[in-house]
Amino acid sequence: QNATTVPIHRSFDPFTAFDVQLKNHFDLKSLVRQHGHHGTTFQLTPIATTPIIYTISPENIKKIMTNGNDFGVEPLRGESMGPFCGRGFLTSDGDAWMASRRMLKPCFGKKYIEDMTDLNIGVERLAEKIQRAGDIVDLQPLLFDMFLDASFKFLLGTDGKDDDLGNKDPPYSRAQFLTAFDSGLLGTGIRIMLGSYRFLVPSSGYLKTCRSVHEWLEYFIRIQMEGATDTTLPNDATPGQKSSMAHNLGGQTDDLEYIRGQVLQSMLASKETTAVLISNAVFLLARHPAIWQTLREEILQHPNRDDLFTFDGLTTFAFLQNILKEALRLYPVFPLNGRIALRDTSLPTSPSPTDRQTTRSQSVPVPKGSTIVMSFYTLHRNQNVFGSDVESFNPYRWSTIHPTQYEFMPFGGGQRACLGREKSQAEAALVIARLAERFERLESKDVREFKPQTGISTCNGNGCKVALYS
Numbered sequence: 001q002n003a004t005t006v007p008i009h010r011s012f013d014p015f016t017a018f019d020v021q022l023k024n025h026f027d028l029k030s031l032v033r034q035h036g037h038h039g040t041t042f043q044l045t046p047i048a049t050t051p052i053i054y055t056i057s058p059e060n061i062k063k064i065m066t067n068g069n070d071f072g073v074e075p076l077r078g079e080s081m082g083p084f085c086g087r088g089f090l091t092s093d094g095d096a097w098m099a100s101r102r103m104l105k106p107c108f109g110k111k112y113i114e115d116m117t118d119l120n121i122g123v124e125r126l127a128e129k130i131q132r133a134g135d136i137v138d139l140q141p142l143l144f145d146m147f148l149d150a151s152f153k154f155l156l157g158t159d160g161k162d163d164d165l166g167n168k169d170p171p172y173s174r175a176q177f178l179t180a181f182d183s184g185l186l187g188t189g190i191r192i193m194l195g196s197y198r199f200l201v202p203s204s205g206y207l208k209t210c211r212s213v214h215e216w217l218e219y220f221i222r223i224q225m226e227g228a229t230d231t232t233l234p235n236d237a238t239p240g241q242k243s244s245m246a247h248n249l250g251g252q253t254d255d256l257e258y259i260r261g262q263v264l265q266s267m268l269a270s271k272e273t274t275a276v277l278i279s280n281a282v283f284l285l286a287r288h289p290a291i292w293q294t295l296r297e298e299i300l301q302h303p304n305r306d307d308l309f310t311f312d313g314l315t316t317f318a319f320l321q322n323i324l325k326e327a328l329r330l331y332p333v334f335p336l337n338g339r340i341a342l343r344d345t346s347l348p349t350s351p352s353p354t355d356r357q358t359t360r361s362q363s364v365p366v367p368k369g370s371t372i373v374m375s376f377y378t379l380h381r382n383q384n385v386f387g388s389d390v391e392s393f394n395p396y397r398w399s400t401i402h403p404t405q406y407e408f409m410p411f412g413g414g415q416r417a418c419l420g421r422e423k424s425q426a427e428a429a430l431v432i433a434r435l436a437e438r439f440e441r442l443e444s445k446d447v448r449e450f451k452p453q454t455g456i457s458t459c460n461g462n463g464c465k466v467a468l469y470s
């Protein structure tokens with residue numbers, strides 16, 4: 001195979017190309033346009049740094065996601081996120097990452113994630129809040145609150161609220177923890193953006209905030225670890241007590257700092273992701289009343305539908321599953337993903353110079369240290385895979401299309417594919433199915449289009465303002 005160069009996108013700042021990088025991070029449509037212009041792969045070639053390569057070629061993505069020796073995350077995230085997140089699956093590569101994934105996997109075993117009792121209670125409360133709200137409700141913050149509680153319980157065995165604390169006495173309140181968490185996260189985001197220039201921002205306040213976050217988490221993790229070594233755990237322990245991630249990890253190691261890293265990194269992965277998926281799906285459904293009616297029919301036509309509101313049963317609602325896929329296609333919760341080349345390597349395909357929309361098997365050289373950015377937002381808008389109406393919300397398309405693993409990637413793919421996928425999909429399905437069962441009409445109360453807002457994940461900056469009528 002001959003090595004070839006790929007199209008170069010010009011930046012206003014020739015030294016770092018920060019202008020284009022920032023724009024592409026926050027404005028997802030700009031990357032759609034750039035790929036439309038340059039083809040499936042193009043690059044920025046700043047004078048002061050290694051290249052930044054953007055690719056949406058499934059063959060390239062496959063290599064990036066499956067070859068952990070050549071492509072990793074540690075140079076990008078390790079130093080920048082370390083003070084906040086510690087060690088864990090998000091910040092490591094190679095053997096260290098493999099060990100952390102091996103430890104985490106049992107926490108996602110079916111017996112730990114299939115119980116939906118708490119979530120059913122949560123939806124019931126949500127429905128009451130919706131009814132109290134009357135003609136207009138912003139579902140997004142309500143879903144954030146609901147899944148924040150669920151995430152705390154899954155990770156720490158408690159939601160940290162006063163009425164769940166019993167005789168526990170943490171160093172700070174949950175609200176103070178969340179303030180510190182958000183501030184630590186913001187500081188970490190700035191450090192990631194600045195890369196090797198992060199020394200330019202003062203770090204003492206940031207480090208103090210990180211410490212507060214750690215203290216609060218360690219307090220609860222210690223309690224869960226005690227349970228993990230106690231073989232006489234009471235039989236009447238709640239599922240949360242028995243199966244929290246901290247408890248589970250505590251059975252595998254007594255390294256508190258390591259467990260804290262894994263739990264904190266899992267908090268980043270789970271704090272708002274499922275809530276964003278549900279909020280986006282409802283945002284879309286509210287603009288398509290006929291689809292809401294078809295969904296209701298699918299749910300209501302089952303005489304014993306209560307038996308189907310279970311982890312496995314929910315997968316029988318095929319139309320509901322297609323709605324979730326379509327929401328994830330249009331608005332991936334993580335629209336961008338990045339890797340760093342850990343050594344001089346290559347990608348297998350490049351755009352054809354004559355017709356940029358087709359690819360050819362000519363490899364792209366990738367020097368060590370290059371950043372690779374994959375836009376799932378753009379990948380999911382490939383007309384050859386999804387049809388000519390890629391911007392439309394059309395769950396019906398899923399009855400006829402069959403994208404491959406690297407053409408549709410809302411949960412990532414390859415070695416680091418999402419461990420929370422089944423949990424998240426089942427929970428999102430349950431919430432939407434219960435709402436569809438209960439509310440006859442769903443109306444949008446916001447004419448503005450979806451406005452991607454990038455934080456840990458990407459949600460709608462305008463929220464999800466709707467009315468639901470029973």
Ligand code: HEM
Pocket residue numbers: 089090101104154266269270273274277333334337409410411412413415416417418419420421423424
């Ligand atoms: C709609 C919900 C979710 C979406 C769209 C999502 C998406 C993703 C994506 C794209 C990745 C790959 C990251 C990469 O390649 O760098 C990932 C990894 C991961 N996700 Fe999720 N996720 C969701 C929910 C969750 C939840 C609820 C949890 C935990 C409770 C979770 C736990 C994880 C873990 C542990 C990994 C990392 C695996 C590794 O690095 O080995 N996710 N997720």
